[in-house]
Amino acid sequence: MYRILVADAIKPEGLEPLLQASEIELIQKKIEEAEESLHEFDALLVRSATKVTEELIEKMPNLKIIARAGVGVDNIDVPAATKHGIVVVNAPDGNTISTAEHTFAMMAALARHIPQGHSSVKNGEWKRSAFTGTELYGKKLGIVGMGRIGGEIAKRAKVFGMDVLVFDPFLTSDRAKKLNVTSLSLEELLPLADIITVHTPLTSETKGLLNKDNLRTCKKGVYLLNCARGGIIDEDDLYELLLENHVAGAALDVFVEEPPAGNKLLELDSVITTPHLGASTKEAQFNVATQVAQEVLVFLEGNPVANSINLPAISKEQFEKVQPYYQLVKQMGSIGSQCMKEGINEISVTYGGEAFHFDTSILTKSLISGVFKTRLDGPVNEVNALLIAKERGVTIGEKISTDAYGYANCISVTVKGDNRQLDIRGTHVENYGSRIVSLNGFNIEFLPEGNFLYIQHTDQPGVIGNVGRILGDDEVNIATMQVGRKQAGGEAIMVLSFDKPLSDEMFEKLNELPDISFMYRMSL
Numbered sequence: 322m323y324r325i326l327v328a329d330a331i332k333p334e335g336l337e338p339l340l341q342a343s344e345i346e347l348i349q350k351k352i353e354e355a356e357e358s359l360h361e362f363d364a365l366l367v368r369s370a371t372k373v374t375e376e377l378i379e380k381m382p383n384l385k386i387i388a389r390a391g392v393g394v395d396n397i398d399v400p401a402a403t404k405h406g407i408v409v410v411n412a413p414d415g416n417t418i419s420t421a422e423h424t425f426a427m428m429a430a431l432a433r434h435i436p437q438g439h440s441s442v443k444n445g446e447w448k449r450s451a452f453t454g455t456e457l458y459g460k461k462l463g464i465v466g467m468g469r470i471g472g473e474i475a476k477r478a479k480v481f482g483m484d485v486l487v488f489d490p491f492l493t494s495d496r497a498k499k500l501n502v503t504s505l506s507l508e509e510l511l512p513l514a515d516i517i518t519v520h521t522p523l524t525s526e527t528k529g530l531l532n533k534d535n536l537r538t539c540k541k542g543v544y545l546l547n548c549a550r551g552g553i554i555d556e557d558d559l560y561e562l563l564l565e566n567h568v569a570g571a572a573l574d575v576f577v578e579e580p581p582a583g584n585k586l587l588e589l590d591s592v593i594t595t596p597h598l599g600a601s602t603k604e605a606q607f608n609v610a611t612q613v614a615q616e617v618l619v620f621l622e623g624n625p626v627a628n629s630i631n632l633p634a635i636s637k638e639q640f641e642k643v644q645p646y647y648q649l650v651k652q653m654g655s656i657g658s659q660c661m662k663e664g665i666n667e668i669s670v671t672y673g674g675e676a677f678h679f680d681t682s683i684l685t686k687s688l689i690s691g692v693f694k695t696r697l698d699g700p701v702n703e704v705n706a707l708l709i710a711k712e713r714g715v716t717i718g719e720k721i722s723t724d725a726y727g728y729a730n731c732i733s734v735t736v737k738g739d740n741r742q743l744d745i746r747g748t749h750v751e752n753y754g755s756r757i758v759s760l761n762g763f764n765i766e767f768l769p770e771g772n773f774l775y776i777q778h779t780d781q782p783g784v785i786g787n788v789g790r791i792l793g794d795d796e797v798n799i800a801t802m803q804v805g806r807k808q809a810g811g812e813a814i815m816v817l818s819f820d821k822p823l824s825d826e827m828f829e830k831l832n833e834l835p836d837i838s839f840m841y842r843m844s845l
């Protein structure tokens with residue numbers, strides 16, 4: 322049974338996929354109200370009100386996924402989630418249209434003084450000339466951040482007869498051409514635009530992206546809009562420029578502090594505002610709730626998520642290609658870790674054969690998580706595997722090769738410590754399953770599932786018999802046994818599997834036998 326905490330107001334109809342699922346309990350409570358039971362939740366669903374800090378994450382040791390019913394994840398400490406192995410997903414396009422429409426409504430309201438005119442009439446006045454506005458037609462609209470929302474605004478602006486200038490360092494010339502917009506640097510755009518609207522995420526680079534220094538290069542009387550995140554336009558600087566009438570007016574849906582109690586921008590008539598309503602439509606809220614509900618469900622069922630912030634995005638088709646090897650590499654990592662009784666310096670993997678014509682990075686993350694899972698206490702998975710390796714100074718190598726050692730596909734993993742190294746090869750055969758086919762250069766074949774004992778010994782009569790006798794005397798049943806050697810009379814290996822893990826006592830007894838070089842226990 323998975324327990325999911327819905328901590329913000331998320332549209333209940335959109336949560337239907339989770340409500341319909343078996344083995345899922347959905348609890349709608351604010352964090353403060355759920356304080357006593359935070360440790361029980363497997364998933365957390367939020368909008369922008371809940372601040373998902375590292376402190377909160379640490380109070381939720383069972384948490385596996387955080388879902389943001391919306392776009393911006395600036396209310397979530399994503400690095401902390403990553404460190405704790407928690408997947409973060411969002412709903413990237415469910416509220417695009419609503420936010421673009423809201424921005425457009427704000428733009429029209431700003432140009433025609435609609436909120437001011439509205440208040441004036443309600444106050445019993447009839448001041449027509451005081452609210453003379455400007456047309457949007459023929460004006461230059463500067464869009465900063467040409468992603469999903471920026472793109473939808475550009476389309477609407479074109480229909481209004483506006484000339485669209487955009488600044489986005491990541492915009493390709495192809496997309497600019499398709500959208501029929503002029504791509505410029507920020508320095509070029511600012512002096513040309515009559516109206517500027519920002520649609521970037523809030524990051525360390527975009528915080529204060531528009532400030533008094535660069536806004537002074539704008540035309541006197543420019544209009545500014547922020548329906549993205551508070552702080553992209555520096556609030557103090559904006560206040561100063563509005564007082565000077567350098568900026569004629571601003572439309573703000575978002576603020577650095579929300580609600581913006583005491584914010585001096587609210588004192589100015591030239592500022593029109595809404596309480597972070599960009600995505601507040603029935604349609605957008607249904608879309609984002611459904612998107613995240615489906616993502617959480619898919620994730621809890623063990624399938625890949627499409628909109629993760631801290632995992633590589635992987636499509637269903639891609640996952641189908643990756644899936645057969647996903648568990649195999651994790652088990653190979655676990656074998657490597659359990660057989661290396663020392664610190665690990667290097668993990669390298671080669672994906673051999675025709676099968677690997679896809680992005681193998683998720684497999685490498687699965688391999689690394691397999692290595693560290695048996696060594697670390699906390700959560701270890703594909704989300705934090707690379708971070709854990711980096712923190713421990715472990716070098717990771719990944720190669721693709723055409724050589725599959727006679728198999729249709731073959732994955733070769735080498736785990737290196739200060740003094741030793743272990744080489745493992747595995748393959749996957751359709752309708753047959755995964756097999757380990759070589760350990761330390763010894764050909765062998767076993768299914769990597771269960772409790773194992775790996776014994777390296779001298780190849781001579783009696784060794785296998787002695788092992789069997791000692792186990793038999795203590796009534797330990799051998800489930801399977803595989804042997805391998807390189808040459809007669811040299812070193813050889815045995816891999817035995819048991820229904821239960823081998824006891825310490827039995828391990829010691831076997832270890833005392835003559836002609837045994839070394840042995841390891843593994844649970845896979």
Ligand SMILES: NC(=O)C1=CN([C@@H]2O[C@H](COP(=O)(O)OP(=O)(O)OC[C@H]3O[C@@H](n4cnc5c(N)ncnc54)[C@H](O)[C@@H]3O)[C@@H](O)[C@H]2O)C=CC1
Nearest residue numbers: 392393466467468469470489491520521522548549599600
């Ligand atoms: N007011 C509201 O209710 C809503 C606000 N938002 C905000 O709008 C933002 C944008 O949303 P989408 O368009 O869906 O995101 P998106 O990811 O599709 O687009 C963001 C664009 O910003 C660009 N960008 C990034 N750094 C930049 C920089 N330094 N300078 C210029 N451009 C830069 C990116 O290249 C990208 O094209 C979100 O991050 C969110 O914070 C989103 C939805 C609702």
Ligand SMILES: O=C(O)CCC(=O)C(=O)O
Nearest residue numbers: 368369391392393600601
């Ligand atoms: O949840 C909301 O209404 C805020 C939407 C938003 O800001 C976003 O999706 O980034």
